[in-house]
Every structure is written in structure tokens, then in C-alpha cells.
Amino acid sequence: MTTILPNLSLLSNLSHKTAIITGGAGDIGSEIVRLFYKHGANVVIADLPSARKPADALATSLGSRTIFVPTDITNWQSMLNLFAQTKDRFGSVEVVVANAGIMETKRFFDFDLDENGELKELDESQNVIDVNLKGTMNSLSFLDHIVLDVSDALF
Numbered sequence: 001m002t003t004i005l006p007n008l009s010l011l012s013n014l015s016h017k018t019a020i021i022t023g024g025a026g027d028i029g030s031e032i033v034r035l036f037y038k039h040g041a042n043v044v045i046a047d048l049p050s051a052r053k054p055a056d057a058l059a060t061s062l063g064s065r066t067i068f069v070p071t072d073i074t075n076w077q078s079m080l081n082l083f084a085q086t087k088d089r090f091g092s093v094e095v096v097v098a099n100a101g102i103m104e105t106k107r108f109f110d111f112d113l114d115e116n117g118e119l120k121e122l123d124e125s126q127n128v129i130d131v132n133l134k135g136t137m138n139s140l141s142f143l144d145h146i147v148l149d150v151s152d153a154l155f
Contacts, residue, residue, distance in 0.1 A: 015040030018090040020082065022073050022139050023100030025051035030058050032097055037062045042090045046071040046082050046139075047100070073100050073135030083142050098139040102131045 019036045023029040024045035037043050045055045045068045055068035069085045072078040086093050104124050112120040 011035065011039040014095070016042075017094040018042040018044065018086060018092055019095035019097060020044040020046050020086055020093060020139075021097045021099055022046045022071070022135070025055035025058065025068070026099075029099045030054070032099055033058060033066065034062070036095070036097075037066055041065070041095070043067075044069055044082070044086045044090075046073070048072060073138055074130045076138060079138045079142065093142070096139055096142070098136040100131060100135055100139070102128055104128055 014036055017040075019041045021029055021032050021036065021043060024033045024043075025047040029045070029047070033043050033045055042065045043062070045059060045066065047055050047068070047070070049070040049072075052068065052070060059066040059068050067085075067089055069082050070078075071082045083093060114120050
């Protein structure tokens with residue numbers, strides 16, 4: 001198996017930049033938050049309201065350059081709020097890490113039946129699509145509307 005290592009030198013350009021990390025209160029997300037913070041970025045932890053306790057604990061442990069904004073990435077109004085709060089607090093957004101994602105808890109062909117024995121719509125599969133596809137598209141769609149000075153861009 002080939003090991004892929006990230007180019008950490010890219011992180012040297014994060015000082016005074018603002019990064020939004022979706023799914024930022026989870027295991028992988030919190031490590032991304034810590035990494036960006038360590039390299040000088042202002043960091044916004046965007047996660048579901050139910051993640052408030054770990055998100056607040058993470059933000060408190062890091063300091064004033066980190067905030068938690070409760071966000072449902074599948075909800076457009078929630079995304080508008082995320083970007084508005086981020087810009088209000090830090091003035092800009094240069095980086096978005098679309099880290100939030102979910103997976104099904106059962107196999108795809110394990111269909112449920114309703115009370116009449118008829119197949120039920122795959123609600124869980126739709127939720128996976130909403131979060132992993134629609135949520136990622138929502139997270140990144142705002143970047144087109146953010147004015148960036150290309151010379152200061154991360155990449």
C-alpha cells in the first residue's frame with residue numbers, strides 16, 4: 001500500500017487567514033481545526049448544533065482565533081448564517097475544508113417495509129446524499145462570491 005503524505009509546507013501561508021472546517025467537532029475535523037490553528041489561521045468550527053459541547057470545548061482549548069458556529073450544511077439558510085457570522089467575526093474567508101460527511105448504518109439493499117409490506121423510501125440513503133453531496137456543494141459554493149486577493153490565496 002502506498003502512503004500519501006500531505007504537503008505541510010502549504011500550511012505556512014495560513015497566518016491571518018480564516019478557515020471554515022465543516023464537521024469540525026468530530027475526530028478528523030477537530031484535528032484539522034487544531035492543525036490550521038497551529039499554523040496561524042482563524043478557525044471556524046462548523047458542525048451540527050448537537051455537537052456544541054465538543055465544539056465549544058475545542059474552541060475554548062485553542063483560544064480567541066477559534067469560534068463554533070452551529071451549522072447544518074444541508075440547509076441553505078444555515079450556510080448563509082455560517083458565512084455571515086464568519087465574516088462578521090474575522091472579516092473574510094479564505095479557506096473552506098468540506099470535511100463533514102456521514103455514511104449509512106446499514107447495507108444499501110437492506111430495504112425497509114411499511115405496515116402494508118410495501119417498500120419504504122430509502123430515507124437514510126437520501127440523508128447520505130444530502131450531507132455528502134449537497135452539503136459539500138453548499139459549503140464550497142460561497143467561495144465563488146468571496147473576493148480574494150490572488151497573491152494572498154493559500155494555494
